[in-house]
Amino acid sequence: MNIKDPKQFTEDFMAYLQAKNQGEPEFHQAVLEVVESLSEFLIKNPRYIHFKILERMVEPERVVQFRVPWTDDKGDIHINRGYRVEMNSAIGPYKGGLRFHPNINLNIFKFLAFEQVLKNSLTSLPMGGGKGGSDFDPKGKSDNEVMRFCQSFMIELTRHIGPNTDVPAGDIGVGGREIGFMFGQYKRLRNEFTGVLTGKGIDWGGSLIRPEATGYGTVYFAEEMLKTRGDSFKGKTVTISGSGNVAQFAVEKVLDLGGKPVSLSDSGGTIYDPDGIDRDKLEYIKELKNIYRGRISEYAETYGVQYFENERPWGIKCDVALPCATQNEISGSEAETLLNNGCFVVAEGANMPSTYEAEHKFLDAKILYAPGKAANAGGVAVSGLEMTQNSMRLSWTREEVDEKLKSIMHNIHNMCVKHGQEKDGFVHYVRGANIAGFVKVANAMIAQGLV
Ligand code: NDP
Numbered sequence: 001m002n003i004k005d006p007k008q009f010t011e012d013f014m015a016y017l018q019a020k021n022q023g024e025p026e027f028h029q030a031v032l033e034v035v036e037s038l039s040e041f042l043i044k045n046p047r048y049i050h051f052k053i054l055e056r057m058v059e060p061e062r063v064v065q066f067r068v069p070w071t072d073d074k075g076d077i078h079i080n081r082g083y084r085v086e087m088n089s090a091i092g093p094y095k096g097g098l099r100f101h102p103n104i105n106l107n108i109f110k111f112l113a114f115e116q117v118l119k120n121s122l123t124s125l126p127m128g129g130g131k132g133g134s135d136f137d138p139k140g141k142s143d144n145e146v147m148r149f150c151q152s153f154m155i156e157l158t159r160h161i162g163p164n165t166d167v168p169a170g171d172i173g174v175g176g177r178e179i180g181f182m183f184g185q186y187k188r189l190r191n192e193f194t195g196v197l198t199g200k201g202i203d204w205g206g207s208l209i210r211p212e213a214t215g216y217g218t219v220y221f222a223e224e225m226l227k228t229r230g231d232s233f234k235g236k237t238v239t240i241s242g243s244g245n246v247a248q249f250a251v252e253k254v255l256d257l258g259g260k261p262v263s264l265s266d267s268g269g270t271i272y273d274p275d276g277i278d279r280d281k282l283e284y285i286k287e288l289k290n291i292y293r294g295r296i297s298e299y300a301e302t303y304g305v306q307y308f309e310n311e312r313p314w315g316i317k318c319d320v321a322l323p324c325a326t327q328n329e330i331s332g333s334e335a336e337t338l339l340n341n342g343c344f345v346v347a348e349g350a351n352m353p354s355t356y357e358a359e360h361k362f363l364d365a366k367i368l369y370a371p372g373k374a375a376n377a378g379g380v381a382v383s384g385l386e387m388t389q390n391s392m393r394l395s396w397t398r399e400e401v402d403e404k405l406k407s408i409m410h411n412i413h414n415m416c417v418k419h420g421q422e423k424d425g426f427v428h429y430v431r432g433a434n435i436a437g438f439v440k441v442a443n444a445m446i447a448q449g450l451v
Contacts, residue, residue, distance in 0.1 A: 003049055006039035013039075017058055024107035026327060029356055030114050031058055033371070037431040038438060053442045060113065061094075062086040063106070066156040068134060070149045073142055082153050084132035084160055084168075087113035090444035093164055094130030095120055095380060095387075097171030100178065102137040109133065111327070112171075115351055116380070118437030119373040122412050125384035130166055132157075138173050139293070150181035158186050163194040163390070169383045170199040172326065175245060175290070176211070195390025198383035202395075207386035209401040210379075215249025215349060216402070217378015217409050218322060222347035223257060224413035225368040228427065233257035239318040239343075241265045242325030243289055243296045246349040246376065250322050251282050263313035265325060266296040270313045273305045317341040324349035332357030339365050348372035359430070366426045374412050374433040381408045412436075 003009060013035050014028065021027055035054065042048050068080040083106060086094045096116040099108075109131050117129030136149050160166060170179055179199045186196055193205075200206035209216070219233070226232050236259045240247050243264040251261045260276040264285065273281070281303065288294045300307035314321065314334035321343050323329055327350065330338070335358035338346070345368040348354065352372060354362065362369035382405055389395055396404075412433075420432020445451075 003043055003046065006043060009039040009043060010035050013054060016055070021058075021107075021110070024110060026111040026352070027107050027114065029328075030111040030352055032356065033352075033359065033430065034114075034118065034434050034438070037428070037434045041435050047446070048442050051442075051446050053445055056445065057088060057117065057441070058114065060085050060087045060110065061089060062160075064160050065106070068136065068149065068153050068156070070145070070152045072145050080134050080136040080149070080153075082132070082134045082156060083109050084157060084166070085109045085113040085130055086160070086166055087129045087131070088117040088441060089128035090441050090448060091121060092126035092128045094166035095127040095169070095383065096129055096131040097133075097169045098174045098178075098182075099131070099133035099171040100136045100138050100173030101133070102135050104133060104135050108327075112351055115373050117441060118434060119377045120380055120384075121437040121440045122374060122415065122433060123377050123381040123384060123408055124411060125381060127380065127384050127387075130168070131171075132168060133171065133174065136173075138178070143177070146178060147181045150178055151185045154182045154185035155189065157182075158189045161186075161196055163196050163387070167195065167383070167387060168197055169380070170245070172244070175199075176201060195387050198386040200386070205386075205390055207382055207389055207401055208396065208398040209405060210382045210386055211245060212249040212252070213382035213405055214246045214376050214379030215251070215324065216253045217381065217405055218246070218250055218324070218347050218349040218375045219253035219257065220378065220406055220409040221370055221375040221413060222320060222322070222345055222368075224410060225345060225347065225370060225427075225429075228417070229368070233259035233320070236260065236319040236345075237262055237317065238320045238322060239263045239313040239316050240322045240324055240349075241270070241313050241329055241353070242323075242350065243285060244325075246379075247322075247324040248282065248286055248289070250324050250349055251277055251285075254322075255279060255282070259320065262318065263316055264296055264299070265313055268295050268297055269307055269309040270311050270316075271296055271300045271305055271307050272313070272316055273299075273303060314338050318343050320345040320347070322347055322349050323353035325353065326350055327352045328355050329353045330358040331355050332361060334358065335361040339367070344368060346370070347375040349376050351376065363428065363430065368427075368429075370416070370429040371433055373437065374416055374429055377412055378405050378409055381405060
């Protein structure tokens, strides 16, 4: 491998990765982003190359895949596939969400688990990285069907997780309801009440602010970025995608900080509310999505605003964009539209929502652009705080947790600036986050020997 030229180093490493992991485009994309921004640093610090840290980091410590049979309300049998990718435990037990979505596969979980390792390191809490889930689609299922699926899923997953081994949380399609069903089944199978999952209900071991943490954290991070230009959310027009957990609480915090959220979306399309999504409308969305499990198009009917079927919000003029739905939801041309419309802040609430082309457009334009592993780390950070509270068998107040969340996001921002600031003052948040996250894990791996 050429260790003089960063570009060649990246190309050689990617050729190695692609040969070993064929047909895994999202995993390749996530690794490319990291290697590209680390290559210069690695060449200056050759011991990481000598110890083959990158090669080891892209190889999961363990992957489990299993059959999940369950019966629907009519008694018909269904077979889904379950996964857990235990990527890296150098700095703590594996930690990362479970995703239930029909379009997942091992490649998606490897990309998410890889990102999770660096993200968890950035929080400064002792958490390794993992990710998992299933191709089960909770949409359109009854509560009883979801419960039967979760119970069957946990029958196998229980062998692989534990409060000191691997502590899963929620992600797309896995919210409080699913965590509850899985926690109940784990407790029954193991006969122990431990903090084996995070995102639990507040009366049974959950942490205050955990549901809010990812959305709030993303907005806190964006506010930190704005501060570097002497600016704030006050009066800013904000487009947000998604309408699930992360998007809802991003809207809430944007309102707290004086911004105007004007869009939300789901897999059916986008609503555009030029008057702004206010607190009453947000309550309507929470009820629509979390209780009735309805579609975002119903918002447009209720409030008489525009609905763009099968479209994403990036054609709407805004100052700040917060993608909070899913991976690769901003294409290169959508990034260009955002930039042409004056958008100058993009903070990723979702994991890898920008395509490779979009990311490079944002970086080339030198706007305030933060990758998910920095901007959305608030969720896993408060999961880490939930683990601490479970171990100590106590509960912190809402204010205490919120203060800790704010301070963690502030520290992550500082680390990104420390490692990512360029001579002209521009902060390359992608490079900053990748170097800061990498160093801690890499040093721990070296200290622990060839494991
Ligand atoms: P939810 O399931 O609560 O919400 C997901 C939202 O995104 C829904 O509105 C959903 O619409 C939409 N969506 C999902 N897939 C697609 C798709 N392929 N195309 C268009 N829209 C889609 O998930 P979360 O809010 O928890 O997660 C959103 C993002 O944030 C994910 O990338 C996740 O990995 C990331 N994240 C979440 C954390 C958390 O704490 N929950 C922590 C860190 C990151 P529909 O209902 O129609 O599918």
